[in-house]
Each structure stands twice: as structure tokens, then as C-alpha cells.
Amino acid sequence: MKIKPILFLCSLFISSTQVHAEIVSIEMTNLTHGTYFAPLFLTAHTAQHRLFTVGEMASEEIQAMAEGGDISGLVTQADSLAASSVQNPAQGPLAPGASVMVEDWDTGSNDYLSVVAMLVPTNDGFVGLDSWKIPSMAGVYTVMLNGYDAGTEANDEIINGGGAPGVPGIPGNPGMNGGENASGVTDMETNMAVHIHRGVIGDTDLSGGISDLDARIHRWLNPVAKLVITVQ
């Protein structure tokens, strides 16, 4: 039974190594066939902070990001928590198949990484990484990201410019490859917790139908993004 206090000391030594500053480089790739990522928000934070949690309601900041691509609220929130953040590294949307590199990011004592960006065109879909523990061991790590639904807006799949929180519709379609005058897939959002996105349905009618999305272009399957993280 003498082992316990010794083990406790050991755990102190091990955990004390985690406050070292970590320098990471991240390559993020959009794996989708036809879905853009709106301006990306990457943040390194402590274990106490969560950007989003599956099964819980999205914050107002996540809602603004997921419905309209607006990450300014998330930036303000992260700054107030002494997190280390990178905003909009692609300087605009990240196109399907495209990659962006974040070089030599000093995350300080923040050892959890979260990443979000709106999936466009969707109503309130976003690519997300929730509190990934940044390893203290130097090395190259690959993490696959899934598509989430913020649960804050009905997935009507109507492209009408509606991007403000609480305004129905999809703000735009950067690929200019969708339809118009859709009647809408649904006007309800019964599950208001953050959940795995069920995907878009789309249709093949570019001048009507239920959806302004093209079923041949805008569908995806998880994963939707790949992160290659180099810890120095």
C-alpha cells in the first residue's frame, strides 16, 4: 500500500510536463466533393473549455458560425479565455479538395485543439473537432473530422441569402452549381442538440424541386476533413 503516494508523486511529474509550450503545424484538407468550408476557426484551449459538445445545445457563437460562417463571436470568446487561436487561415473559404497550412503555431499552455467552420452550402452544418488532446510527444498525427449539425435551424436546403442567426435558408453557394426556387426539404428542427449531420438530400431539379442543392454534387459522407498535425 506504500505504492499509492509514490504513484501520486509520479503523476505529478508526468502532468508537470504538460504545461510546456507546444509548437504545432497543421495542414487541413477539405475532403468533400462539392462543399466549401467558410472561414476556419482553430483554437487551442484548456480542458475546461469546450467549443461544442454532441448532445448539448450549441452556443450563440457556434450558431452564428454554423448558420452564417461568422466566426467573430468565437474569436472574442476564445480571447477572453486566454486561448490561442488562428482565424481564417485560408483567407476566405476552403474549396473542396483544397488544403491550408498553419505553420509554427505556439499554443502556449493550451493543450486541447478544437476546429470549426461552416459547411457551405448547408443551413447550419459545420466541420468540427471537439477538444483533441495535443500530444506532448513530438510527431506527426492524423485526425479525421466529421460533419455536424448545430441543431439551430431547419435544414430546408433553400439558398436565399439567409445567414443571420435565426433566419431560415442558406446564405450562398460559392460553387454556383445549385438550383433555385426550391419548395424546401423541411421546416422543422426537432433535435436542437448538436448532432452528426444527417447529410443533405439535394435533388436534380435546378429550377425547383424540394432542394436548391444538387444531389450529385453537394452530398458528403464522413469524414469531411483531414488534419495532419505536426508537434515539434
Next chain:
Amino acid sequence: MNMNTRKVLFVLQRLRLTWIMVTCIAIGIAACGGDSHTPAKYRVTVTNATYNQPLSPVAIILHRQEYSGWRIGSAASFGLEDLAESGNPTAFLEESSALRNAAVINTEQGSGILMPGNTEEIDVSGYYAEDLHITIASMLVNTNDAFTGVTQLALADLEVGESIKWLAAVYDAGTEENSETAATVPGPAAGGEGTNAMREVRDIVTRHPGVVTQADGYAESALNESHRFDNGAAVIQVERLR
């Protein structure tokens, strides 16, 4: 053990600790896990990550290497067929003990249907084993025979206070055609029958291809666009409490 080895290497490289500290970490390695007389307890936390697929009562099996809840490419057991077609976990749990008594340490089940967005904690206890594994399964009830979970997940390296968390994939039991008709889907979308002893022609467990639904032009489907899903269907965390 691997994690501990890495921790030791890391400490040696970065901090150049004295031999006393290294010795104490070595003791830590020796004390990790436990032996077959050590009582262990795990907390399984399941969050339904789908939009509109209630999950059937979660089945949990704590077991050793020899047991497997399913294998990709092999036919589902009768218990898994029952779980995946009707949502009832009883036969799946009972047959695990009956078939592999020596390998199955304990079983538990959730208190009821786990609705989308909801979370349930289920504790499972048993004696520690060096080849301790866990199997977890639950039906997506608005389908013919889809289920989520994991089988043969190794727990031996998990120390008290540590946890693992992941997004569980969706599987097709392969025991019932994915007709999506009202007569065959038991969930609230249809209210059809549960288990049917018939097997489909391709009687193997695979990853699930997803549902088609009326929204994609399948008029006979009892499902609508809200019942679609992508991988995965549940966020599962396993934490070792003891």
C-alpha cells in the same frame, strides 16, 4: 504499457529527471492494470449523436479476448439479429454468457430507449484481466437492422481515472433486407415488426450503407429525410472508475 513507455521516454528526454523519479515511474508501470483478482469498474457514457434515430437499450458486455460480438463479413449471431431487428438486447446479452461463459465477465444494459441528443451513463463491473475487452451495441430503431457500437475494444491499458472516447460507426447486421417498409421497421417512424427469423441472401455484418427514404424517391419507404444518418451514431466514452 505502450503509453507508459512513451511517458518514460518523454520524461527522460525533456526533463532529465533524477534516477529516483525514473524508479518511481517504473513502479508505476508495474502497478498499472492489476491482476485477475483486482475488481475493476467502468462507466460507459453513451450520447445519441443522430438527428432522428432513437437508440434501443444499450447492451454492454465485459469480456476476454475469445468473445466477439460480431465480425465484418461473418453472419450475425441470433442474439445480434434480435438486437438489430427489434432493439431488444436480452438475447444478445444472454447468448454471450451461454456461448462463451469463460470469456464473458459481466453484462449490463441501459434503462431504456436513448433519444437523439440524450446521454446515459451505465456502470459495469468485473474482475480485471490482461485481455479485458468491451463490446457495446444498440439498434438505430428507425431502420431494418442497423446498429451502432463497438466490439473487442481492449481495456487492459486503461488505468483508473483514464477514459477513451470515440464516435461509434453504424453497422448493418445483414439479417434483414433494407426494405424500409412500414411493416418491417419497428421504430416510431413505422411501428412495424421486430425480429423476423428470415435472413437476407447476403447474410453478413457490414458497415451500413445508409437509408434511402421517401425524400430520395423511394415511395415504399416508411422513412423520411429526417431518418437519414451518416457515420457515426453515438459518442461513447469508457472511463475506468476502479
